[in-house]
Amino acid sequence: MQAAPIRIWDIPGGIHPEEHKTESTQRGMEAAPMPSRLILPLQQHIGARAEPVVQVGDTVLKGQLLAEASGMVSCPLHAPTSGTVTAIGPAPYPHASGLEEWAITIEPDGKDQWTELDPVADYSALEPATLTEIIREAGIAGLGGAGFPTAAKLRARPEQKIHTLIINGTECEPYITADDTAMRYKSAEIVAGIEILAHILQPETVLIGIEDNKPEAIEAMRAACEGKAMQVVSFPTKYPSGGEKQLIQILTGKEVPSGGLPADIGMVCQNIGTMIAVHDAVLLGQPLVKRITTLTGAALQRPTNVEALIGTPIHELLAFAGLQADKLYRLVMGGPMMGFTLQSMDAPIVKTTNCLLAGTLEELPPPPVAQPCIRCGFCSEVCPANLLPQQLHWFALGKEYEQLNRLNLFDCIECGACSYVCPSSIPLVQYYRASKAEIRALDLQAHKADHSKQRFEQRQARLQREAEQKELERQQRAEKAARLKAAKEAEAAEASAAPPVSAPDVERVEAQKPSGLSPEQKQLKIAAATAQMALKKAQKQIASNPDNVDLQAQIPVLEQAWKDAQAAFDAAAGDTSVKPTPPPAAAPADDEAKRLKIEAAMARAALKKAERAAGDTPTEEQEKELYALREQVAVAEARLPKDEPAKKPVDENLKKAKVELAMAKAELKKAEKALAANPDDAELQQSIEPLRQRQLEALRALEQAEASSPIPPPERQLVDKKPVDETLRQLKTDMATAKAAFKKAERDVQDARDDGGDIDAAEAQLLNTREALDKAAKAFAEYMSAKETR
Ligand code: SF4
Numbered sequence: 058m059q060a061a062p063i064r065i066w067d068i069p070g071g072i073h074p075e076e077h078k079t080e081s082t083q084r085g086m087e088a089a090p091m092p093s094r095l096i097l098p099l100q101q102h103i104g105a106r107a108e109p110v111v112q113v114g115d116t117v118l119k120g121q122l123l124a125e126a127s128g129m130v131s132c133p134l135h136a137p138t139s140g141t142v143t144a145i146g147p148a149p150y151p152h153a154s155g156l157e158e159w160a161i162t163i164e165p166d167g168k169d170q171w172t173e174l175d176p177v178a179d180y181s182a183l184e185p186a187t188l189t190e191i192i193r194e195a196g197i198a199g200l201g202g203a204g205f206p207t208a209a210k211l212r213a214r215p216e217q218k219i220h221t222l223i224i225n226g227t228e229c230e231p232y233i234t235a236d237d238t239a240m241r242y243k244s245a246e247i248v249a250g251i252e253i254l255a256h257i258l259q260p261e262t263v264l265i266g267i268e269d270n271k272p273e274a275i276e277a278m279r280a281a282c283e284g285k286a287m288q289v290v291s292f293p294t295k296y297p298s299g300g301e302k303q304l305i306q307i308l309t310g311k312e313v314p315s316g317g318l319p320a321d322i323g324m325v326c327q328n329i330g331t332m333i334a335v336h337d338a339v340l341l342g343q344p345l346v347k348r349i350t351t352l353t354g355a356a357l358q359r360p361t362n363v364e365a366l367i368g369t370p371i372h373e374l375l376a377f378a379g380l381q382a383d384k385l386y387r388l389v390m391g392g393p394m395m396g397f398t399l400q401s402m403d404a405p406i407v408k409t410t411n412c413l414l415a416g417t418l419e420e421l422p423p424p425p426v427a428q429p430c431i432r433c434g435f436c437s438e439v440c441p442a443n444l445l446p447q448q449l450h451w452f453a454l455g456k457e458y459e460q461l462n463r464l465n466l467f468d469c470i471e472c473g474a475c476s477y478v479c480p481s482s483i484p485l486v487q488y489y490r491a492s493k494a495e496i497r498a499l500d501l502q503a504h505k506a507d508h509s510k511q512r513f514e515q516r517q518a519r520l521q522r523e524a525e526q527k528e529l530e531r532q533q534r535a536e537k538a539a540r541l542k543a544a545k546e547a548e549a550a551e552a553s554a555a556p557p558v559s560a561p562d563v564e565r566v567e568a569q570k571p572s573g574l575s576p577e578q579k580q581l582k583i584a585a586a587t588a589q590m591a592l593k594k595a596q597k598q599i600a601s602n603p604d605n606v607d608l609q610a611q612i613p614v615l616e617q618a619w620k621d622a623q624a625a626f627d628a629a630a631g632d633t634s635v636k637p638t639p640p641p642a643a644a645p646a647d648d649e650a651k652r653l654k655i656e657a658a659m660a661r662a663a664l665k666k667a668e669r670a671a672g673d674t675p676t677e678e679q680e681k682e683l684y685a686l687r688e689q690v691a692v693a694e695a696r697l698p699k700d701e702p703a704k705k706p707v708d709e710n711l712k713k714a715k716v717e718l719a720m721a722k723a724e725l726k727k728a729e730k731a732l733a734a735n736p737d738d739a740e741l742q743q744s745i746e747p748l749r750q751r752q753l754e755a756l757r758a759l760e761q762a763e764a765s766s767p768i769p770p771p772e773r774q775l776v777d778k779k780p781v782d783e784t785l786r787q788l789k790t791d792m793a794t795a796k797a798a799f800k801k802a803e804r805d806v807q808d809a810r811d812d813g814g815d816i817d818a819a820e821a822q823l824l825n826t827r828e829a830l831d832k833a834a835k836a837f838a839e840y841m842s843a844k845e846t847r
């Protein structure tokens with residue numbers, strides 16, 4: 058069935074230079090001879106340079122990987138024939154600058170032996186991504202001249218559905234006939250390559266655009282497309298219809314937005330030569346190692362199109378085409394409009410070399426000397442991109458890059474149409490190319506500067522964060538140290554200050570007891586009890602810290618204070634039977650006596666400390682010190698009042714038993730307190746009984762020590778040996794437990810209110826604990842009342 062004709066659109070501008078196509082199409086497509094060596098530049102495409110994977114001296118087979126792609130936008134490189142790697146390094150390179158480029162050089166062995174190939178039998182069974190990877194691994198880059206890696210182009214806008222695939226068979230530039238030749242002699246391969254691409258992209262429409270100056274190509278392609286889901290579209294010849302954006306406009310009437318890609322409007326454009334490479338890669342398993350190149354120009358005896366190995370030196374190809382060196386004036390790679398002049402014929406053809414134009418002086422005369430712009434406007438009329446070439450030229454001269462960007466310099470396809478028509482012979486395109494290069498360099502510089510700035514700012518921010526963190530940690534350490542210091546000071550103050558139980562507390566406790574004493578007697582009794590408690594506390598502390606000289610000095614003072622207070626109370630109460638209380642008159646109550654006692658105690662403590670430090674084998678210095686201290690003790694004791702003993706005897710066993718009992722009591726008390734706060738703690742519950750047992754044993758040990766002590770009764774401190782009231786202890790524990798449970802229930806109610814928990818359940822628990830606490834308090838009160846009555 059005949060496909061409906063496709064409407065075509067015109068593009069703005071354009072020119073009609075002499076075509077010079079027929080010179081190279083007379084001999085069909087020839088195979089170029091095997092060159093003497095192959096030079097394979099590592100940079101034959103847009104993007105990152107390939108990385109060699111072979112070394113000098115390696116033998117390689119045709120199609121073997123020589124260099125691998127080094128990024129997403131990069132292409133691998135393969136051996137075009139079998140042979141030996143003879144060099145890897147700078148080599149002649151086809152560029153207007155004439156500079157060299159790193160390349161792998163191979164000396165062919167003449168066998169042209171393929172490496173093992175892996176053709177795909179049924180590509181339609183493969184996923185698009187797999188086929189795209191095969192294309193990538195085959196090293197295919199656009200063969201139309203730009204050299205953009207084909208796989209990267211297919212993945213350019215993965216989120217954008219491609220509805221139209223356009224195959225560019227325009228070849229609008231004069232002299233070049235490589236695609237024309239390919240379409241004439243390789244149409245089947247081209248169509249197969251298009252079908253593979255259509256399978257990858259799944260487009261709704263496939264169009265093959267060919268200018269009407271290639272009737273043989275159009276006929277061959279139409280024949281090959283017969284019955285396929287693709288259509289050949291012929292349109293009038295005009296330069297530069299072959300520009301990607303221009304061809305899309307001609308075939309679809311749609312414009313690719315400024316700065317955008319065809320994929321942005323759902324289209325992909327591929328070159329004819331690229332389709333042959335895709336066919337070879339997928340169906341034959343062959344990487345890109347050859348291409349069709351036009352050899353043309355009046356300096357050649359037999360212009361032609363050759364299928365040549367990539368890397369073939371240009372002079373060998375030109376020799377094949379009958380180069381007449383004496384006629385050669387300028388050698389151009391590409392066409393006369395967009396190509397560039399080669400500095401050396403030693404350079405090789407690369408993947409993008411579609412034409413070598415060996416021009417004579419008459420054919421490619423030197424450009425006339427440029428004249429000032431006469432503002433004729435011809436350049437604007439022919440510009441296919443609707444640009445203002447004359448203004449672009451003006452701003453390019455002044456290096457006004459912002460203005461150039463505003464005038465869409467980067468939409469210029471460098472077709473050279475403006476230069477071609479300029480009556481002042483101004484090389485406009487060269488100005489644009491130079492300006493583009495400078496802008497790209499500045500952008501790169503700005504990008505690098507931005508990147509550096511970002512890194513600097515990120516580093517500053519990181520340093521700031523670290524400094525803030527350090528300061529925070531320093532403050533926390535300082536606060537912690539301050540808290541510790543305050544706690545130590547409070548502890549020290551408590552240790553050296555008055556008894557822990559305040560007089561009002563004692564008064565309150567004493568007042569609760571029905572004693573029958575007068576207010577004055579009560580006051581005296583409270584004073585005696587307070588003095589006794591202070592003395593006991595000091596004794597307790599010195600038991601655990603016997604080297605504390607300050608405490609040693611306090612003991613006699615506190616002891617005397619208690620005795621005085623007790624004596625005063627006894628006198629007021631008319632009871633003088635209390636044994637520890639000596640008669641006030643007998644005590645050395647005056648200040649001088651106290652001071653002498655303190656001095657003697659301090660001297661003894663200092664001597665004791667020095668003796669401990671000296672040990673059994675004192676040094677000479679220590680002997681002297683000990684002698685001096687003994688002298689001091691003797692003097693201090695000699696000055697003591699005659700009715701006081703020089704030194705109270707100490708029973709070490711008794712002292713040890715007291716300390717043990719105090720420690721056992723303290724541990725039991727601590728455990729009981731913890732249990733009151735955590736009544737459900739099984740470990741705490743189990744610890745109580747052993748601690749009670751320990752305290753009981755310590756008490757018995759003390760009793761035995763007291764019984765066996767050689768110290769006469771007035772010299773000993775008798776322990777209150779009241780039997781432990783277990784019932785009272787249990788009642789107290791029950792009350793503490795109930796109180797802790799009640800407190801916890803109160804917190805639970807508050808938490809339930811704050812967090813939206815089960816308030817009813819929490820309040821019910823609070824009620825239960827309240828009742829338990831009331832019950833425990835009542836039991837305690839009743840027991841105490843009954844005890845006092847007894
Ligand atoms: S064609 Fe040449 S002379 Fe005419 S306006 Fe353009 S730049 Fe100027």
Ligand code: SF4
Pocket residue numbers: 436439440441442443444445446468469470471472473474475476485486489
């Ligand atoms: S070279 Fe650029 S400015 Fe000149 S005609 Fe072509 S697209 Fe327009």
